[in-house]
Amino acid sequence: MPRLLPSLLLLAALCGGFGWWMTAPQPLPPEATAGLSGDAVKGEAVFWAAGCASCHMAPEASGAAQRVLSGGQRFTTAFGTFIAPNISPDPQQGIGGWSLAQFANAVQRGISPEGDHLYPAFPYAAYAKMAMQDLADLKAFMDTLPPDPTPSMAHEVGFPFNIRRALGGWKLLFLTEGWGVTGDLTAQEERGRYLAEALAHCGECHTPRNALGGLQTTRWLAGAPNPSGKGTIPNLTPAKLDWSEADIAAYLTTGFTPEFDSVGGHMAHVVENFARLPESEAQAVAAYLKKVNPSE
Template identity: 50%
Template sequence: MKKAILVLALLGATAAGAAWALSAPTRMSAEDASALRQGDAANGELVFWAGGCASCHAASGAKGEDLLKLGGGLRLETPFGIFVAPNISSNTADGIGSWSLEDFANAMTHGTSPDGRNYYPAFPYTSYIRMSADDLGDLFAFLKTLPSVDGKAADHDLGFPFNLRRGIGLWKRLYLKPGPVISEPVTQDGLDTVLWERGRYLVEGPGHCGECHTPRDFAGGLELTRWLGGAPAQTGEGSIPDITPTDGGFGGWNAADIAYYLESGFTPEYDSVGGEMVHVQENMAKLPASDREAIAAYLKAIPPVAVQPN
């Protein structure tokens, strides 16, 4: 009996040790870190709007120059609890002003804080992991030019077991993947593949469109077999639409319709953008027309959700 108890205790300790090791926060490799460079703030501004940084980190209802005051505080009410967007201003005490570029890149691509904690995936690093080293450097350079905002945001309000931040390391092992979601367009007919690849980068990477438009499984991971096929809203009520080229999605829209919608906020039926998409559309309107055209080209040449590959 004592031997059996000892064996069980050893097995339990081994399992606990393995779980602890597997849940450890990860960082970029030395090779990836060496590709980082001090960036170009002018291009970083475009990355900033593509990434929708102000939508979460500026004050609720902010307009104009206030969109560049990134003091955080937005409360995101989800099935897992309430997440609060942090201060990412240039403030050295309360924001990210004391971070290095490598600190920033580890947060963006690995969901790991400078002090070695796992970030919750309410911060969409599962998409940002696909961003290029150049864009990360450019975005960081732009953020450093923005106003310093005093004050730390409130803590997240999460119940057990979601308040066990270390467990997110195991979650990241399952869901943090750097490769593209869609490997190639479903049609090459008259398609500008360079434009399509730019659209893929924007949608799957900094634009993080899949974080809202793709359904999630029981653990909160994206169901990539239903990529962009619509999902229940993660915050608030209602649903987020299918934006694949199906009858229920963008099937009836051509690429020019999509690009114009992202620029103006008007649909082909002369309806106007609403809900949380208002912020996204306003951000996309600040990008070059070629980027909106690239997004449209990508969305028109991905698999309809009903025939999405496994």
């Protein structure tokens, strides 16, 4: 055994080094954002479709205060409690000093400007499908929002989930640019897919997850337990959601079901966001939902 010890130590060192290399952050290539300039007017639509204010405004903010992205909302999960950071244009406490490349790496790759992995409570797995021009437009609009000096609070995450390097392994398993719905789609259905799967990141809440927190893509939008442990998030596939396309579009923009129940919980923010967009966007999502594979 003493003779084997040096070999075992060398093997352990090699395995550790390989694991460290494999879990390193993988930023976008520099050319991904080279030469891009954003349009703030177009970026506002991206902002509401992506639901940025829904998570990053202060708790209970309303009206104009929803545009102040000071953070502070708490999101409880089985892995810990994640607290939305300040993403206002404040140069010290927010993201006002970020370049477009740094912004793109955070949004699409889950990498901070310091080179650390970000937790996937920030839905970069969905935003990875965003068009780069939309991302540039989004940043241009966010740069026009009010800066706020509120410091971001640390997430309340215990061992082993506080080891951020391990998120590199999570990304290897679950960070993909593949679509949940594939096959032949009309232009309207493709637009709906882009809105639902990339910008509005519907799958992040409505698709069940495995023990590691990865989406069970074979049960796309089939509903899931609420991460807070209270109740469930509904099934949006045709196996359960039998509303007409007109009913779905109306719900997304008014918050009323065909039975005249009203929207509640975090979904109320989604309705507020879609109400700010052209009606054709909600209609596109409704058309897309009819193409989702039925799943009980």
